[in-house]
Amino acid sequence: MTRFALTLEYDGRPFMGWQRQNHGPSVQQALEEAVFAMTGERTAVHAAGRTDAGVHALAMRAHVDIAKPVAAFRLMEALNALVRPRSVAVLACTVVPDDWHARFSCLARAYEYRIVTRRAPLTWEAGLAWQVPQPLDADAMHATAQVLVGRHDFTTFRSAHCQADSPVRTLDLLDVARDGERIVVKAAARSFLHHQVRSMVGCLAMVGMGRWSCDDLAEALAARDRARLGLNAPPDGLFFVRAVYP
């Protein structure tokens, strides 16, 4: 049995998310079926993060154990040829030790959230960014975002379906930068709660619209109450961009 680490890019639009679901296609299932088509082996593919429906990845990390002797490069080429829908690509594949685990060995994760502020609907970028029809004050968003950086109870920013034992997380970075009508929010932490990035981005957008002050955000955080969430941003603009390992 050989363990392979995969670096994956995917377009989240056709999927119900990373994790296998009974009610629709998932990235995990697409990859597991490509592995089966190549090796005849039914084996699980584990990822660093279980992204939601419609969320994308530029460089998700995952691992899979395969009994059939196969070179890493050949495995990558075969998975790229066999995976369906073709909205998943294996960018890199390497052999790793048996104790390397895409999820449990991961030391840090980073996401990027893309916003386009304009009245006109998106065309080629539809589903790949959040279109907000008014201008947003990115400087105010960035300044306010720093309230969330550090170790906090993020109950307000956590989905009701979150299965994590604790709502406490340490947010290492939350940066907001603007380039014309485009705003990118970068977030990094050891791990995130379910919907945490989208919930933080949604509340920062409230700040950017001038509907929330910095104090409103601080109070929402301190309340530790999901009902105090200002806005949950749609999955469209969210990209998993990096997983860090020892």
Added chain:
Amino acid sequence: MTRFALTLEYDGRPFMGWQRQNHGPSVQQALEEAVFAMTGERTAVHAAGRTDAGVHALAMRAHVDIAKPVAAFRLMEALNALVRPRSVAVLACTVVPDDWHARFSCLARAYEYRIVTRRAPLTWEAGLAWQVPQPLDADAMHATAQVLVGRHDFTTFRSAHCQADSPVRTLDLLDVARDGERIVVKAAARSFLHHQVRSMVGCLAMVGMGRWSCDDLAEALAARDRARLGLNAPPDGLFFVRAVYP
């Protein structure tokens, strides 16, 4: 009758190109039908450039004459609400003098061509860039591109279906820049021949692969012979980015 200038973004994937066709959807038809749905008027929408099937636009310029009294902002909003498929968006709309013509008043046009050099297929960017499975020498491509800048007979780089009276064009700019695995080619001229940008990019890719020298490109240009074309790049990576008016 009021003449409106439109700034358009579109995703070229669902279309047979800008121009109305009997055999499939076009950007022109999509807009003309949206104008009809709003005003009841059958009127032509004219563009600065007639892009091919699968070619995109970040800021195409166009004009349309409308008899019904309507404010420019209201027209923009209505077209964005009515246009189908939703792969076209009106970014801006202004009233212009009756002698302003999107095509004939245009002094300069600019295109951008996006290449991604990697083995893995594209996912969210499929149809929005040309995936080339080997590295390309972008410095060699940029240096060689300068051979094409200036006033030349571009017969070699012109489609057999090109309807222009003369194959002579003055290319003002042809820049190649690399950022990691991404290469962007920028081209600017008063006007271009049919397939000219894709043909120039295809030949520059031959140079980037090391299959063509700078002399090969110069000889292909001097030959004024379509049969000497090295490679025509696919429409996927081509974006119309700018039209300049007095």
